[in-house]
Amino acid sequence: MAKKIIITIDGWSSCGKSTLAKQLARKLGLVYVDSGAMYRAITLYFLRNHVDWTSHREVTKALGLIHLDFHFNEKTESSEIFLNDENVEYVIRDLVVAEKVSDVAAIREVREFAVAQQQKLGSKKGIVMDGRDIGTVVFPHAELKIFMTADNAVRVERRFKELFEKNPNITIEEVKNNLEMRDYIDSHREVSPLRKADDAIVLDNTHLTEEEQFQKALNWAKEKSR
Ligand code: C5P
Numbered sequence: 001m002a003k004k005i006i007i008t009i010d011g012w013s014s015c016g017k018s019t020l021a022k023q024l025a026r027k028l029g030l031v032y033v034d035s036g037a038m039y040r041a042i043t044l045y046f047l048r049n050h051v052d053w054t055s056h057r058e059v060t061k062a063l064g065l066i067h068l069d070f071h072f073n074e075k076t077e078s079s080e081i082f083l084n085d086e087n088v089e090y091v092i093r094d095l096v097v098a099e100k101v102s103d104v105a106a107i108r109e110v111r112e113f114a115v116a117q118q119q120k121l122g123s124k125k126g127i128v129m130d131g132r133d134i135g136t137v138v139f140p141h142a143e144l145k146i147f148m149t150a151d152n153a154v155r156v157e158r159r160f161k162e163l164f165e166k167n168p169n170i171t172i173e174e175v176k177n178n179l180e181m182r183d184y185i186d187s188h189r190e191v192s193p194l195r196k197a198d199d200a201i202v203l204d205n206t207h208l209t210e211e212e213q214f215q216k217a218l219n220w221a222k223e224k225s226r
Pocket of ligand 1: 013035036037040101102130134182183186
C-alpha cells in the first residue's frame, strides 16, 4: 500500500495551488486543507466585529472567540471552511476580505493560532495543504514540497475570470492591484514570509494545461509515496 505522505504547495497568489491540491488529494486519497481559507475566515471575523488588529489585546481576545472547522461537502466534493459553525467558504472569497487578509496574516499571534491548527490537521499525515509557508514553517519535513509560480498577467486573468462570475462589477485593475499588493506583503512580512523552501520543486504553470500540471505533480507524489 502507498505511504500516506504530506504534500505542501506554496506560491504566489492565484497560481492555481488549490486546483492542483484538490486534484492530488482526490487521486491519492489524501485530505485537502486550504490554509488561506483560515486566514481569510479570521479576517472576515475581524472585519465583521470591528476588531482593531493593531491592538495586541484586541487580537488575542478575538482569536479566543474564533473556532475554525473544515467539513467535506459531498456535492462539490471538496472541504469547506466554517467560522463558529457558519459556512463561510464563499463569502471569504470576496474582494473586501482579499484586500485586508495579507495585513491580518502578517500578525504574529494570528499565524501562531493558524499554524498550530494546521500542524494538528497534519499530525496523522495523509494531507495536501496549500498556502505560503507550508513547506517552510508548517511542515518543514514534508515528503513533497511544490512551489508554484506563473506569469503575472496569466494569474491576473485567471483570478479576474473567477471573480467576475460572481461579481460582474469587478475590474481587471482591482484584481491586478490586489494580487500585487498581497504578493508584496506576503513576501516581505517579518513572520514566515512567502519564500521557496530549499528542497521544494518549482512548478511554473504559465504554459501548462491543468492536466499537464497535474500529471507532473502526480508523478512526483507517486515517487515520494513508494
Ligand atoms: O491562498 P489564498 O490566496 O486564499 O490566501 C489568502 C491570503 O492568506 C494570502 O494572500 C496570505 O496573505 C495569507 N496566507 C498566508 N499563509 C498561508 C496561506 C495564506 O499568509 N499559509
